[in-house]
Amino acid sequence: MDPARLRRAVEAGWATAAGLGLQVDDASVVHDSDRVALRLAPCEVLARVAPLGHLADSEFEVEVARRLAAVDAPVAELEPRVEPRVHVRDDFAVSLWTYYAPVGPALAPADYAEVFLRHHAALRRLDLEAPHFTARVAAALRQVNDRERSPELSDRDRELVSDTLGGLSSAFGDDRAGDQLLHGEPHPGNVLNTGRGPLFVDLGTCCRGPVEFDLAHAPEEVGEHYPGADHALIHRFRAVNWAMFTAWRWREDDRMPDRGRWRVEGLNRVRAALERCGRG
Structure with missing residues (x-):
């Protein structure tokens, strides 16, 4: 602000x-x-x-x-x-x-996966209306395709982010049988290591989708400890998640601290994620 x-x-x-x-x-x-x-x-x-x-x-x-x-x-x-x-x-x-004062070191991947399992199990117990993750992808795509909202984004980078959001997200298809309620943005900044143990914060991003959408926000090693996770799907979601993040950073009215650095970092992460899933 x-x-x-x-x-x-x-x-x-x-x-x-x-x-x-x-x-x-x-x-x-x-x-x-x-x-x-x-x-x-x-x-x-x-x-x-x-x-x-x-x-x-x-x-x-x-x-x-x-x-x-x-x-x-x-x-x-x-x-x-x-x-x-x-x-x-x-x-x-x-x-x-x-207010929870953070304690101890960052979570080990196995501990991160364990708290994910408990959180996802709790989310499955809720009868709560929430948007599908594809609605968030569509919102980000509208931002990046509107030159007035993101006037400083170059044509080359705009095409990269737009193609990632539009192309990869459409590849997920309409099969939602495995979808459930998710946190939505459970990156390391939204998991606090506290005296009560690891706790998720920033719950307003709750949405529906496969658990791999959540896992793609965590460090890569976390998914290796999550039973039954589709690792190829996690890689694809990681590219989409970084493309969404980048779309928001290039909004003219974005107020994230150190926005300039994160604009560049976001684009680099999109390219790296695409290469990882064979779509570079």
């Missing part, structure tokens, strides 16, 4: 928590992009603050978290001292979560 809007977002998160009786003496920015994550102290709450236009997305995330907590899924939990819902403050949607 731009500095002025970021200040207002911090104020909205602080005021929401304080207004609900939580003690807030300090707020530090944990993540700043299209929405903001704040650590509030000393109440140790994580406030997720999004523009009001993302109210429905925030409400969906809270509902997913509420249902997953009820089936003991390995996920970050909503703040238990307040009502589990989205609060509107100023022109922001604010949700309040338990």
Whole structure:
């Protein structure tokens, strides 16, 4: 967010928590992009603050978290001292979560796969409407094919990303018999190693599809420890996932930190993934 809007977002998160009786003496920015994550102290709450236009997305995330907590899924939990819902403050949607301090080293591949198995098992227990992953691919494709939304993307790179999204995704076909509810973006940044064990965060990306779509977000070694995974399908999904990531980074209004580096890195990762699955 731009500095002025970021200040207002911090104020909205602080005021929401304080207004609900939580003690807030300090707020530090944990993540700043299209929405903001704040650590509030000393109440140790994580406030997720999004523009009001993302109210429905925030409400969906809270509902997913509420249902997953009820089936003991390995996920970050909503703040238990307040009502589990989205609060509107100023022109922001604010949700309040338990803050988890990260502990220990990064997850070993076998541990990552084990928490995936538990998470996917919990997700299969939910009766929840969620978009299919192909809807997210289509949204990214619209972004990259619209020159006004991504004016700085070169013709050569636009063709690369567009062909990857359109060509590979169409190859997945219409057979959805093996689809289930997924996390949607379970990359290493969305898996916290905490005192409670590994927990998934950022649950608003929940969608439907094969488990390989989730596995393609994790380090490559993780899939080797996931029983029954289709490794060729993981490679194809990895190319599509990096193409989606790259499409968002080239939006003119993207606000991801260090966006310039990630634009280049995303394109390089797309090319590498295509070569890995024989489509370079």
